[in-house]
Amino acid sequence: MHWIHSPNLNTIHGFSTRNGGVSQTPFDSLNLGGIDDLPENITENRKRALSELHIEFEQVSYLNQIHSNIVCQATVGKQTGDALVTNQKNICLAVGAADCYPILFHDAKNNVIGAAHCGWKGTLASIVTNTINEMVLLGAETSQIKIAIGQGISAKNYEVSEDVITQFKLAGFPDSCWQNRHLNLLQANTVVALKNDILQENIWSMNCCTTEPDFFSYRRDHGKTGRMWAVIMII
Numbered sequence: 001m002h003w004i005h006s007p008n009l010n011t012i013h014g015f016s017t018r019n020g021g022v023s024q025t026p027f028d029s030l031n032l033g034g035i036d037d038l039p040e041n042i043t044e045n046r047k048r049a050l051s052e053l054h055i056e057f058e059q060v061s062y063l064n065q066i067h068s069n070i071v072c073q074a075t076v077g078k079q080t081g082d083a084l085v086t087n088q089k090n091i092c093l094a095v096g097a098a099d100c101y102p103i104l105f106h107d108a109k110n111n112v113i114g115a116a117h118c119g120w121k122g123t124l125a126s127i128v129t130n131t132i133n134e135m136v137l138l139g140a141e142t143s144q145i146k147i148a149i150g151q152g153i154s155a156k157n158y159e160v161s162e163d164v165i166t167q168f169k170l171a172g173f174p175d176s177c178w179q180n181r182h183l184n185l186l187q188a189n190t191v192v193a194l195k196n197d198i199l200q201e202n203i204w205s206m207n208c209c210t211t212e213p214d215f216f217s218y219r220r221d222h223g224k225t226g227r228m229w230a231v232i233m234i235i
Contacts, residue, residue: 002030002049006148008204009106011113012053012092013232015150015206017214021045023226031216031226033096046229055092055233062094062229065117069125071134083116083131087138092233098216101152101185102230105131105145112140113232118152118189120164124171128192142197147204150230153219154209155184 002021003014021030022044027037030045046057061074061084070081074091084093085105093115095102100122105114114131116122132142160183168177168188177188186205193203210217216226 002052004150004206004208006104006204006206008146008202009104009148009232010108011106011232011234012055013104013106013148013230014053015102015104015148015230016049016228018216018226018228019214021048026221026224027226030228032229033227034098034225036224037226049229050092050231053231053233055231059090059233060092060094060231061086062096063117065096067119067121069122069127069130071114071116071127071130073134082118082122083114083127083134085112085114085131085134085138087112089234092231094229094231096227096229097150097152097210098218098225098227099153099158099210101189102150102228103128103131103189104148104150104230104232105135106148106232107135107140107144108146109144110139110141111234112138113234115230115232118185120160120183120185123185123188123192124167126192128189129196132193132196132198143199145198146202147193147198149186149189149203149205151206151208151210151212151215151228152185153211153217155179155182155187157209157211157219158183158185
């Protein structure tokens, strides 16, 4: 089983684990991205993982991620930014992560989907707001958007600089988003979603930390690690 599914999304989607691929240590084994592993391993891993969801790699829209708040209209192949949206069928949106939070969005009534990569910089710059706004431009309604937040680094394992905390304070994030210098990205992105009129009951979180054995963690593995994908597609 390569994928973890959210109970609130009723379209093809999943959050990958690190299990079931061909990559060797330290990328063992289902590494779906990055530049350090052998390209042929990443290709084989993507093929294996996507086939479980009946998706071809030729259907995938993915990103050169730059820790921005840039949202791209999905086209098959690679673009630069940190979120994707579409109302087109059979285009699979994919975002990579290894501590940052992958977030999937689905408006089933209006057939609009989104996927965002939310590190601290993107979170601070409200990438979730931008993703929702771009979905609305494609016909989504905020009351209909369901959000699934995948695995990411937990607050207790995510100590940041005083400067980063100060930036969140100045941006108006509530005190619930940090404790001392421990930043709670899950809470921060939830706050942004609620601010954008997403209903609390439409938000699901996996509540798993990437430092757990089933996942890749950039921080735990000192920068030498694999990447997981979160994917979503309407058919």
